[in-house]
Amino acid sequence: MSQLVTGAPAERRAPGRFQLGWDVALRLGLLSIVIILAIVFTLTAPGFLSAQNLENNERQMAVIGILAIGETFVIITAGIDLSVGSMLGFSGILAALALGHGMPIPLAIVGVLVIATLLGLFSGVLIDTASLPPFIVTLGMLGILRGFTQIFGNGQQIAFGNSPFTDFAANNFLGIPQLFWVLVVIALVAAYLLHCTRRGRHVFAIGSNLEGARRAGINVRAMTFLVYGVSALLAGIAGVLLTARQAQGDPNAGTGYELDAIAAAVLGGASLFGARGSILGTFLGVLLVQILTNGLNLLNFDPQVARIAEGALLILFVYIDHWRKRRLATA
Amino acid sequence: MTQEAQTSAVPVLAASDVSKRFGSVVALQHIDFEVYPGEIVALIGDNGAGKSTLIKILSGTLAPDSGTLLMNGKPVKFASPRDAREAGIETVYQDLALAPDLDVPANLFLGRELRRAGILGMFDMLDVRAMRTRAQSHLDTLGVKIKSIDQRVDTLSGGQRQSVAVSRSVFWGRDVVIMDEPTAALSVAQSALVIELIKRVRAGGTPVVLISHNLPHVFEAADRMIVLRHGSRVGSLDPKTATMEQAVSLMTGALAATDLRAAAAGEADDRG
Numbered sequence: 308m309s310q311l312v313t314g315a316p317a318e319r320r321a322p323g324r325f326q327l328g329w330d331v332a333l334r335l336g337l338l339s340i341v342i343i344l345a346i347v348f349t350l351t352a353p354g355f356l357s358a359q360n361l362e363n364n365e366r367q368m369a370v371i372g373i374l375a376i377g378e379t380f381v382i383i384t385a386g387i388d389l390s391v392g393s394m395l396g397f398s399g400i401l402a403a404l405a406l407g408h409g410m411p412i413p414l415a416i417v418g419v420l421v422i423a424t425l426l427g428l429f430s431g432v433l434i435d436t437a438s439l440p441p442f443i444v445t446l447g448m449l450g451i452l453r454g455f456t457q458i459f460g461n462g463q464q465i466a467f468g469n470s471p472f473t474d475f476a477a478n479n480f481l482g483i484p485q486l487f488w489v490l491v492v493i494a495l496v497a498a499y500l501l502h503c504t505r506r507g508r509h510v511f512a513i514g515s516n517l518e519g520a521r522r523a524g525i526n527v528r529a530m531t532f533l534v535y536g537v538s539a540l541l542a543g544i545a546g547v548l549l550t551a552r553q554a555q556g557d558p559n560a561g562t563g564y565e566l567d568a569i570a571a572a573v574l575g576g577a578s579l580f581g582a583r584g585s586i587l588g589t590f591l592g593v594l595l596v597q598i599l600t601n602g603l604n605l606l607n608f609d610p611q612v613a614r615i616a617e618g619a620l621l622i623l624f625v626y627i628d629h630w631r632k633r634r635l636a637t638a
Numbered sequence: 639m640t641q642e643a644q645t646s647a648v649p650v651l652a653a654s655d656v657s658k659r660f661g662s663v664v665a666l667q668h669i670d671f672e673v674y675p676g677e678i679v680a681l682i683g684d685n686g687a688g689k690s691t692l693i694k695i696l697s698g699t700l701a702p703d704s705g706t707l708l709m710n711g712k713p714v715k716f717a718s719p720r721d722a723r724e725a726g727i728e729t730v731y732q733d734l735a736l737a738p739d740l741d742v743p744a745n746l747f748l749g750r751e752l753r754r755a756g757i758l759g760m761f762d763m764l765d766v767r768a769m770r771t772r773a774q775s776h777l778d779t780l781g782v783k784i785k786s787i788d789q790r791v792d793t794l795s796g797g798q799r800q801s802v803a804v805s806r807s808v809f810w811g812r813d814v815v816i817m818d819e820p821t822a823a824l825s826v827a828q829s830a831l832v833i834e835l836i837k838r839v840r841a842g843g844t845p846v847v848l849i850s851h852n853l854p855h856v857f858e859a860a861d862r863m864i865v866l867r868h869g870s871r872v873g874s875l876d877p878k879t880a881t882m883e884q885a886v887s888l889m890t891g892a893l894a895a896t897d898l899r900a901a902a903a904g905e906a907d908d909r910g
């Protein structure tokens with residue numbers, strides 16, 4: 308009997324090692340690609356390391372990064388949120404309108420974030436309670452929110468005058484844009500919630516085995532509301548920050564950002580099959596997307612080239628993940 | 639193996655006159671069922687006999703149409719699986735309920751993760767180290783050997799995975815552990831491993847309700863067998879004296895309803 312017991316794991320050791328090695332290899336691989344790209348662009352792209360360019364990158368990265376963090380929570384539950392770009396645009400316009408009408412800054416921000424979160428919770432209700440596929444619900448929200456954004460903005464930019472609001476986005480703290488500090492704080496809090504708390508563990512459990520999680524007494528409904536609520540809240544924050552940065556509301560803001568958010572999370576190791584992903588990985592993914600876009604831009608490539616590269620990388624990484632899953636199943 | 643004194647004791651868990659129908663299908667009719675302290679009671683019967691339905695009622699997943707549940711002689715009502723779990727009843731489901739991407743301690747504590755003491759616990763912080771230590775010592779106690787409990791569960795063999803599921807139910811099941819076909823889809827060697835584990839659970843004092851189509855397993859492990867047929871209890875058998883032929887004929891209806899223990903003689907052959 309004991310022969311049996313000890314014999315079994317030995318046969319099975321290979322996939323276990325494969326698994327562990329996989330995570331490390333992925334993270335290191337990503338890090339080295341980021342470093343290599345940074346070196347290549349430093350050598351070839353004029354002004355890549357200039358203070359101006361770095362600050363711009365950090366500001367843009369803050370916006371994409373905050374979206375991608377929310378997306379990471381959703382993807383780990385084996386869901387997807389396609390509405391983050393539209394939610395960003397929607398929140399940005401609402402903030403610009405509120406400020407333009409003289410609403411106090413804190414009130415405007417809180418109001419916009421509450422609305423965004425409620426809309427995210429609504430998506431969660433449709434997904435959990437009405438059992439609709441996340442892909443359809445959030446694709447619908449993508450259209451609905453963008454439509455309202457255009458109507459509210461009347462298809463035009465919305466100015467609201469300069470204020471401490473725009474100063475916040477323009478200023479630095481310790482030589483680094485304050486927007487980037489917001490990303491750092493959000494990333495730290497998100498990493499704690501996802502990797503160190505019970506609820507974070509439940510996010511992974513749901514992505515791993517939904518029915519099993521339910522039977523284990525995990526409140527799957529509340530957790531589904533929570534992840535889509537968090538994703539929407541973070542998209543709302545990103546929208547408000549982008550409006551501050553541009554000093555105006557833009558009804559087209561955030562168009563196509565869902566690709567950036569999903570690509571960053573997936574490049575960072577999040578699996579669309581669920582139960583895999585990390586905030587650190589997503590952060591590296593955002594860094595990769597940002598450096599790639601900026602470097603190609605500085606090298607005078609058509610901006611669409613970066614888009615093409617990003618889309619191709621996304622498909623490639625999902626393919627690799629699919630292959631990993633298959634190999635594990637047959638191992 | 640030899641367990642006596644069941645007849646005098648109060649059942650830890652009992653169902654009395656329980657019926658359940660799904661539309662026009664009568665899944666259970668007037669079922670009495672009881673688990674005594676320290677025994678393995680097997681629930682056997684053909685496909686569709688009502689075994690899973692009965693254990694779903696015992697585990698709070700389904701509500702009976704009529705009849706009562708008793709724990710230690712006192713009536714109880716389970717509105718949800720959570721209620722039953724809180725009452726000390728754990729269930730291992732036919733299809734595994736583990737999270738394959740998580741490691742062994744995470745699965746043992748799934749949904750009941752330990753939090754750090756004090757202020758960190760207020761921030762919902764996991765106590766990973768305590769869970770790991772307790773998981774390891776629990777598996778050691780049960781004699782479940784896994785190379786490293788930090789392995790993801792999907793890297794374990796089927797038998798090891800089932801052992802983890804069984805260990806989890808024992809860890810939390812203070813009063814009764816229910817197992818629906820815990821050896822289905824396992825090889826002979828791996829099933830033997832799980833059966834050994836179930837016996838060790840009984841040795842630890844926790845009664846077990848075992849559902850299995852594998853009669854040799856049932857005869858090897860069980861102290862008592864209850865036979866269901868078409869939603870009725872058609873008999874109970876003592877594996878020490880009964881033969882497999884008797885069990886099969888009771889299950890298929892070839893043998894007239896007999897209760898070798900003289901309790902509740904069956905009223906077989908009603909069809910829903």
Ligand SMILES: Nc1ncnc2c1ncn2[C@@H]1O[C@H](COP(=O)(O)OP(=O)(O)OP(=O)(O)O)[C@@H](O)[C@H]1O
Nearest residue numbers: 660663664665683684685686687688689690691692
């Ligand atoms: N949710 C349900 N809806 C309708 N009928 C059901 C439902 N669950 C069970 N039944 C019916 O109740 C009867 C008993 O089913 P049950 O699953 O309890 O059988 P079982 O003894 O566990 O069978 P098996 O050995 O195949 O697992 C069957 O006729 C089944 O079709």
Ligand SMILES: [Mg+2]
Nearest residue numbers: 689690691732
């Ligand atoms: Mg069954």
